[in-house]
Amino acid sequence: MGGIIIIQKCDTCNTPFKWAKVFKANWFYSTLDCDRCGTEYKITIPSRFICATFIILPMWIYGLFLSPFNNVFITIVLCIAIAIIGSLFTPFLVKYKNVVQVTPYAKGCL
Ligand SMILES: [Zn+2]
Numbered sequence: 001m002g003g004i005i006i007i008q009k010c011d012t013c014n015t016p017f018k019w020a021k022v023f024k025a026n027w028f029y030s031t032l033d034c035d036r037c038g039t040e041y042k043i044t045i046p047s048r049f050i051c052a053t054f055i056i057l058p059m060w061i062y063g064l065f066l067s068p069f070n071n072v073f074i075t076i077v078l079c080i081a082i083a084i085i086g087s088l089f090t091p092f093l094v095k096y097k098n099v100v101q102v103t104p105y106a107k108g109c110l
Contacts, residue, residue: 010037
């Protein structure tokens, strides 16, 4: 690898989101809140596609073309394992956007 992988930070207080929290949000909730300041975030549409790509595509390619097993059960289990492994990377790739609308006026008051 060698590249620097950074999980998104909170726009408001600059606290990095925890990997496990983003991971869960990617799978189940599609929303996040900052541990420190409580600002709410929602996954962006392109990020949904990234998640789907990383989870479904490797599984699909494997299931259709690469499985060396004739056993359907083993193939399904491996597909699920591949989906989980693929999804481990999604917290580094997705972007969440702040759902609280901050107007320029409100910002000026802080
Ligand atoms: Zn925050």
